[in-house]
Amino acid sequence: MKTLEGMRVLDVSIAMSGPFAAQKLADLGADVVKVEPLAGEWQRHAAAGGARGNQVNASFLSLNRNKRSIALDLKNDSAREVIHKLVETADVFLQNYRTGVAERLGVDYETLRKINPRLIYVSMSGYGGSGPYATKPGQDVILQAMSGALYSAGREGEAPRPAPFFLVDAFAAYSAFEGTLAAIIHRLRTGEGQLVEVNMLDAIIAAQMQEISVHTVGGIPQMPAEEIHAHSYIRAPYGVFPTSDGYIALSFADAPLLASVLDDDRFLQYDVERDGFEKKDEISRLVTEGLAKNSTEHWLTALGDAGAWVGPVYDYDGLMQDPQVAHNNSFVEYEHPTEGRVKTPGFNFRLSASTQEVTRPAPLAGQHSEELLAELGLDAAQIAELVAAGAVHQSTVLQPASA
Structure with missing residues (x-):
């Protein structure tokens, strides 16, 4: 039923x-x-x-x-x-x-x-x-x-x-x-x-329950960055960064991890919980510099294996080919009397x-x-x-x- x-x-x-x-x-x-x-x-x-x-x-x-x-x-x-x-x-x-x-x-x-x-x-x-x-x-x-x-x-x-x-x-x-x-x-x-x-x-x-409350309750203004940064109220690094052959998405990796994987001890000068906000441009600039030295596939593996929150940046073709999307049956297909075989996004929850x-x-x-x-x-x-x-x-x- x-x-x-x-x-x-x-x-x-x-x-x-x-x-x-x-x-x-x-x-x-x-x-x-x-x-x-x-x-x-x-x-x-x-x-x-x-x-x-x-x-x-x-x-x-x-x-x-x-x-x-x-x-x-x-x-x-x-x-x-x-x-x-x-x-x-x-x-x-x-x-x-x-x-x-x-x-x-x-x-x-x-x-x-x-x-x-x-x-x-x-x-x-x-x-x-x-x-x-x-x-x-x-x-x-x-x-x-x-x-x-x-x-x-x-x-x-x-x-x-x-x-x-x-x-x-x-x-x-x-x-x-x-x-x-x-x-x-x-x-x-x-x-x-x-x-x-x-x-x-x-x-x-x-x-925007969380973001606006940070402003109304915490009194913290929105502060756009000079470097890549995707969200004013989240510490660096946070955003989509270029690699030597594409892009990756990276979410607030810790300084020691970045220093190790990117082979750059300059990250060790930062306390990311504090400096991730106050010095987000400096941190993002170093991340951009480091990621440009190798490929998307390399960084997805290296950062992922180190425990960083990292992921691919897809277009719709890439999304359709992702194994988790296939596993979830995220799309539905059916026959339409005038349009033929139709494939569209499916259901956002299961019962x-x-x-x-x-x-x-x-x-x-x-x-x-x-x-x-x-x-x-x-x-x-x-x-x-x-x-x-x-x-x-x-x-x-x-x-x-x-x-």
Whole structure:
């Protein structure tokens, strides 16, 4: 049995954070119904990295497995009746509309709780539902920059460098997933539905629990380094360093170890617990000088055998070939009706008493519209009438991946 089997989630979200949160609920067995515009959700048409598929791009595939799709024009009164019927059957409603949009479409919390008092309503936003930034769009790199995190790494005098993935979107998705599970537990105990609010700003602030507390409690400012150093509040050496043929990642090795492995007694003048902060540029400069004398493979072995915390610096090809990644089954593969064999990141946790698997590929827009309407009790004539009126879209017959 799957953990959330028997529960229905209406996913009315777009882009990354909302669909990612809903996918995690789907992976636990919830019947996640993706409610899309007639032409499909925005992410279908915005291919990250230019990775466009036959009919479904990689971005959409990565965030929408294990879901069914119904395509509705929520500005249409007939479609609004359909979404309200779906709400009657739902346990969770998840949206990340801009402030005021849910009210205009008749799918705000106050409206839907009257239809289904047990409903868990998850509202995701960039900055919160009220306040001076409530109407601003929440975008990942903007929130990264605002979060304060970018001044905890990098070199002095150089522009702050954002993370090379959608860091804030991911933390917001995990926050929504966590909040939804908490609300489900609350409802199991009390029978009450509730509003769950998640915003990207609070999510990325909370993710820096330790770093920001060092500043607010310890009073220690962020201090970018002149030399390689990856984190303002961690002692040197700490970062990604060049070797003679590539790079390695090295985390706060002790001075005697560095002196021995790098054959450089200059490290012995440092007490790394003290000097690792105050003289981090000097230490990092010596590490950079020493590691440049030999290959990545040499240093991974020599430093690793000596007990240093050291590791490779992969691109995605390297990651896919790593033996631990293979052992963990970190990726999942499945057949998609238009995209063929699909391989994407899998599940970030394991459960001993329930299963997680890909049972549905990411759907085409409105692929399950007729199926879902039939489940609501509509007959073929009523469904045809909705399609003809432009309230509902049913996707065309699927083409084989080779077409």
